[in-house]
Amino acid sequence: xxxxxxxxxxxxxxxxxxxxxxxxxxxxxxxxxxxxxxxxxxxxxxxxxxxxxxxxxxxxxxxxxxxxxxxxxxxxxxxxxxxxxxxxxxxxxxxxxxxxxxxxxxxxxxxxxxxxxxxxxxxxxxxxxxxxxxxxxxxxxxxxxxxxxxxxxxxxxxxxxxxxxxxxxxxxxxxxxxxxxxxxxxxxxxxxxxxxxxxxxxxxxxxxxxxxxxxxxxxxxxxxxxxxxxxxxxxxxxxxxxxxxxxxxxxxxxxxxxxxxxxxxxxxxxxxxxxxxxxxxxxxxxxxxxxxxxxxxxxxxxxxxxxxxxxxxxxxxxxxxxxxxxxxxxxxxxxxxxxxxxxxxxxxxxxxxxxxxxxxxxxxxxxxxxxxxxxxxxxxxxxxxxxxxxxxxxxxxxxxxxxxxxxxxxxxxxxxxxxxxxxxxxxxxxxxxxxxxxxxxxxxxxxxxxxxxxxxxxxxxxxxxxxxxxxxxxxxxxxxxxxxxxxxxxxxxxxxxxxxxxxxxxxxxxxxxxxxxxxxxxxxxxxxxxxxxxxxxxxxxxxxxxxxxxxxx
RNA sequence: GCCCUCGUAGCUCAGUGGAUAGAGCACUGGCCUCCGAAGCCAGGGGUCGCAGGUUCGAAUCCUGCCGAGGGUACCA
Numbered sequence: 001x002x003x004x005x006x007x008x009x010x011x012x013x014x015x016x017x018x019x020x021x022x023x024x025x026x027x028x029x030x031x032x033x034x035x036x037x038x039x040x041x042x043x044x045x046x047x048x049x050x051x052x053x054x055x056x057x058x059x060x061x062x063x064x065x066x067x068x069x070x071x072x073x074x075x076x077x078x079x080x081x082x083x084x085x086x087x088x089x090x091x092x093x094x095x096x097x098x099x100x101x102x103x104x105x106x107x108x109x110x111x112x113x114x115x116x117x118x119x120x121x122x123x124x125x126x127x128x129x130x131x132x133x134x135x136x137x138x139x140x141x142x143x144x145x146x147x148x149x150x151x152x153x154x155x156x157x158x159x160x161x162x163x164x165x166x167x168x169x170x171x172x173x174x175x176x177x178x179x180x181x182x183x184x185x186x187x188x189x190x191x192x193x194x195x196x197x198x199x200x201x202x203x204x205x206x207x208x209x210x211x212x213x214x215x216x217x218x219x220x221x222x223x224x225x226x227x228x229x230x231x232x233x234x235x236x237x238x239x240x241x242x243x244x245x246x247x248x249x250x251x252x253x254x255x256x257x258x259x260x261x262x263x264x265x266x267x268x269x270x271x272x273x274x275x276x277x278x279x280x281x282x283x284x285x286x287x288x289x290x291x292x293x294x295x296x297x298x299x300x301x302x303x304x305x306x307x308x309x310x311x312x313x314x315x316x317x318x319x320x321x322x323x324x325x326x327x328x329x330x331x332x333x334x335x336x337x338x339x340x341x342x343x344x345x346x347x348x349x350x351x352x353x354x355x356x357x358x359x360x361x362x363x364x365x366x367x368x369x370x371x372x373x374x375x376x377x378x379x380x381x382x383x384x385x386x387x388x389x390x391x392x393x394x395x396x397x398x399x400x401x402x403x404x405x406x407x408x409x410x411x412x413x414x415x416x417x418x419x420x421x422x423x424x425x426x427x428x429x430x431x432x433x434x435x436x437x438x439x440x441x442x443x444x445x446x447x448x449x450x451x452x453x454x455x456x457x458x459x460x461x462x463x464x465x466x467x468x469x470x471x472x473x474x475x476x477x478x479x480x481x482x483x484x485x486x487x488x489x490x491x492x493x494x495x496x497x498x499x500x501x502x503x504x505x506x507x508x509x510x511x512x513x514x515x516x517x518x519x520x521x522x523x524x525x526x527x528x529x530x531x532x533x534x535x536x537x538x539x540x541x542x543x544x545x546x547x548x549x550x551x552x553x
Numbered sequence: 554g555c556c557c558u559c560g561u562a563g564c565u566c567a568g569u570g571g572a573u574a575g576a577g578c579a580c581u582g583g584c585c586u587c588c589g590a591a592g593c594c595a596g597g598g599g600u601c602g603c604a605g606g607u608u609c610g611a612a613u614c615c616u617g618c619c620g621a622g623g624g625u626a627c628c629a
Contacts, residue, residue, distance in 0.1 A: 038572070047571060050609065060609070085609070087572070129629065171629055196628090288627050299556080299625080306627040313629045342557050343624045368558060369623065409577095410566065413558055415622055417565090428591090431577055437591050445588050452588095497567060500576070511584095511593045553591070 001480040016070035042089035049086040060086025105533035111479035116157030125336035131175040137370035143407040155487040176231030182207035268319040367412035405432035438503035443551035456529035463526040468509040
C-alpha cells in the first residue's frame with residue numbers, strides 16, 4: 001500500500017542523510033507515518049525528526065530539513081514539506097491520485113493483503129451454552145467474531161470459524177433434567193422444574209417437538225432416572241435452533257465442535273490429563289484433582305476433576321485447546337469471550353504452557369458485557385431467569401444490518417447497553433443507513449447512466465480535479481490501512497467508522513458534482529469511473545462487516 | 554481486599570504519543586424547476602473523572618484517588 005512505500009522513502013532518506021554526513025550515525029526508531037488532521041499538513045506526516053532530535057543532537061526542524069534533502073523522488077509525491085515543530089509532510093501528486101481510480105474500480109478485492117498467507121487460523125466465538133436460545137447479548141460475540149473472520153481472510157489467513165458446543169457438564173445435565181420434567185408434564189405428570197433449571201417456555205416447545213417425533217419413547221416409570229439419550233436429543237434440537245437464529249445475523253460456522261467428543265476413551269481429554277500428571281502439574285486434594293497452577297505463577301490452583309468424578313469446564317477446555325493447537329494444527333487460535341470469562345484466560349494459557357504449547361498462539365479477545373434495558377427497567381439476561389429476549393425477536397424488530405452495525409461500532413472494551421424500547425427508533429437513526437444510502441445512490445446513478453448509453457469506458461481519470469473528487473479518492477485509498485489495523489488489533493470498530501467517512505465523502509461529492517451530464521461526456525465518463533471505484537470500496541467494507549449493500553432502499 | 558475493563562459534547566460513542574479533540578442523535582437556521590432530501594451547508598455545545606509524573610509533545614503512557622461494570626466456585 002502507498003503508506004508503506006512512503007515509509008520506505010523516509011527510511012531511505014535517513015540512510016542517505018547519514019551516509020552523506022548531514023545527520024550523525026545512530027540507530028533510529030522504526031519510521032511510522034500518520035495522517036495529519038489538517039489538510040494543509042499534507043496527506044502523510046512523519047514525526048521522525050521530533051523523535052530523533054535527541055539522538056542527532058540537532059533541532060527537529062534541522063533534522064527534518066536534512067531528511068527532506070534526501071527523500072527520493074516518487075510518482076505519488078508532489079511535495080515534501082518541513083513544518084514546525086519538526087514534521088516532514090508529504091503531499092500527493094494530483095495526477096497520481098486520479099490515476100488510482102481505475103486501479104481501485106477494477107479490483108473487487110481491493111484492500112486485501114497477504115499478511116497471514118500460509119497461516120491457518122481458527123476463530124471460535126459465541127459458543128453460548130446450548131441450554132437456551134441465543135439472546136441479544138450473545139450476539140455481540142457473534143458479530144465481532146464473524147467480522148474478524150472475514151477481515152482475517154482478506155488479510156490472507158486461512159480461517160475456520162467454529163462454535164464450541166458445551167454439551168457435557170453440569171449445565172447440560174440441568175438442561176436434561178428440565179427437559180425431562182417438561183416432557184413428563186406433556187404426558188400429564190406433575191413433574192417439577194429442578195432448582196436452577198431452565199424455566200423458559202422454549203423448553204416446553206422442545207419437549208413438544210420431541211414428543212411429536214418420538215412419542216413416549218423417553219418416558220420412564222415415575223420416580224426413575226431419565227434416559228440420558230433425551231439430553232442429547234434436546235441439546236441437538238437446541239443447537240439446531242441456535243444455528244438457524246444465527247443465520248439471521250449472517251453468522252455461519254465452518255464447524256460445530258462437541259465438548260463431549262473430547263472425552264472419548266484415549267481422546268484429547270485423557271491425553272492432556274496424563275500429560276499434565278507426568279509433568280507434575282497435578283495434585284489431589286479434598287477428594288478432587290487439581291491443576292497445580294499456583295506453581296506456575298497463577299493466584300491459585302484450579303480443580304479439573306470434581307470430587308464426584310466429573311471433569312470441570314476448565315479440564316475439557318484445556319483438552320479443546322490442546323486439540324486445536326496440536327492435533328488440528330492451527331497456527332493461531334482466536335477465542336472471543338464475554339468479559340465474565342476474564343478470570344479463565346490466564347489459567348488456560350498457563351495450562352498450555354505447562355503442555356509445552358506456546359500460549360502466544362492463543363489470543364483471547366474479551367468483549368465487555370451487554371446489558372438489556374426496556375426504558376428504565378433492567379431486563380435480566382440469564383436463561384435461568386424466566387424472561388429471555390431472544391436474538392430472533394430483536395432482529396425481527398431492528399434488522400440484521402442495524403444490529404450488526406450497532407455491535408461493530410463500539411470497542412469490545414466498552415460495556416454497552418441495549419435498550420429494547422429505543423431499538424426500533426435507534427434502528428431508524430442507525431448510521432448504517434447513511435452508508436447504505438450512499439451505495440444505493442451510486443447504483444441509481446450508474447443505472448441512469450446506462451439508460452442513457454453512458455459508461456466509464458475510455459474514461460480519463462485526470463479530469464477528476466474537483467476538490468470533492470480528490471477528497472473522495474483519498475478516502476478510497478484508506479481501505480488497505482483500515483484492514484491492516486483490524487488484522488493487527490483484532491478490533492473491528494474502525495470498519496464502520498471508515499464506512500461512514502467514506503459515505504460522507506461520497507455524499508459531498510454527489511451534492512457538488514453532477515455525474516451524468518450530456519454536455520460534458522468526457523467528465524461524465526471519468527465521474528462514472530470514480531463512482532465504480534467508490535462502489536467497490538463501499539461494497540467491500542459493508543461485506544466485511546456482514547452488512548448488505550443494497551442497490552435500492 | 555486483589556485482578557480485568559470503562560469514565561471524552563445534553564445522549565450514544567470514535568479517537569491509545571503529535572500540529573486547532575471528532576461523528577451520529579438531539580437543538581437553531583439555510584438548500585430540491587437539475588443523477589434518490591434516508592442527502593448537503595452553516596451554527597451553538599468540551600477543565601477528555603480528579604491529582605501528580607514521564608516526554609520536544611499526553612484524551613492516549615506511568616502512579617495515586619474517585620465513580621461504574623465484570624471476575625475472584627469442586628457453574629460454564
